Amino acid sequence: MANLGVVTCQILELEFAYVLLHDPDVSEIWVVQDEFSKELALKLENEALKPVHRVAGVADFPKEETNGLAVLVHVLEVGLHSNIANLTHGVTTAVENMAPYVGAVLLGYGLCGNALNHADDLFKRVPVPVLLPMDNEHPVDDCVGLIIGGRENYYAEQCRCAGTMFMNSGFSKYCNNIMFADLPEKLIPKREKIMKRLMANYKRSLILPTPVLGEAHLRENIREFNEKYNLKTDVRPGTLTLLENAWEAVKKAAR
Numbered sequence: 001m002a003n004l005g006v007v008t009c010q011i012l013e014l015e016f017a018y019v020l021l022h023d024p025d026v027s028e029i030w031v032v033q034d035e036f037s038k039e040l041a042l043k044l045e046n047e048a049l050k051p052v053h054r055v056a057g058v059a060d061f062p063k064e065e066t067n068g069l070a071v072l073v074h075v076l077e078v079g080l081h082s083n084i085a086n087l088t089h090g091v092t093t094a095v096e097n098m099a100p101y102v103g104a105v106l107l108g109y110g111l112c113g114n115a116l117n118h119a120d121d122l123f124k125r126v127p128v129p130v131l132l133p134m135d136n137e138h139p140v141d142d143c144v145g146l147i148i149g150g151r152e153n154y155y156a157e158q159c160r161c162a163g164t165m166f167m168n169s170g171f172s173k174y175c176n177n178i179m180f181a182d183l184p185e186k187l188i189p190k191r192e193k194i195m196k197r198l199m200a201n202y203k204r205s206l207i208l209p210t211p212v213l214g215e216a217h218l219r220e221n222i223r224e225f226n227e228k229y230n231l232k233t234d235v236r237p238g239t240l241t242l243l244e245n246a247w248e249a250v251k252k253a254a255r
Helices: 010-022 038-047 078-082 084-101 143-148 151-160 169-180 185-198 215-229 241-253
Strands: 004-009 026-032 052-055 069-076 105-108 164-167 204-207 232-235
Touching (some): 004 084, 010 105, 105 241, 143 151, 143 169, 151 164, 164 215, 204 215, 215 232
Parallel strands (some): 004 069, 004 105, 026 052
């Protein structure tokens, strides 16, 4: 069975841990070790369902195919989202570096503000299939679109309340990192003032519970955030279906 690669944002670390740990085809998981992958690696190791290896880089991943499915995971910094050019460059570089070692790569991203639009052009030099999670015939818009179950659900909630902060597991943990990843040093003292201005038109946090993080934990993660910016909490069940479909698709596409 061909080895597979995953390049994902920190936002989806728990979701990918769940999918990989619960897929009986996956025999071993290899994680490129750095500060951005530590939470994923800890989750995988703590569950102790299958062997997990931390490696310094993709070149330490064995090319030889195994009896089961070996998966190489590279987690990228959540802060890349603050700059489209940085996100595009970071993802394409990670994929190009990983491609010689795997039969296909699944991206833990959506279009992400069109940073990954025209994927065929972005990855035309990559000799293996590179897949984005799909919503019917279209790539998902972003991590929220993935976990909320597609753009129709996403749009419906935006229409219900335009001032919505969507909170899947990762966003409930890293939202401040995303908003201020590229903040110039001279503006750091004004961070709270900027944040209050950004949040002025937001009315609610919509949490999206899934098997990786339930409603109670999501509520606790955002409790201080909501109190600080006077947001109410609404709940809509999330889903892992689109991610699980993408995982099955990349397994079939592997060369």
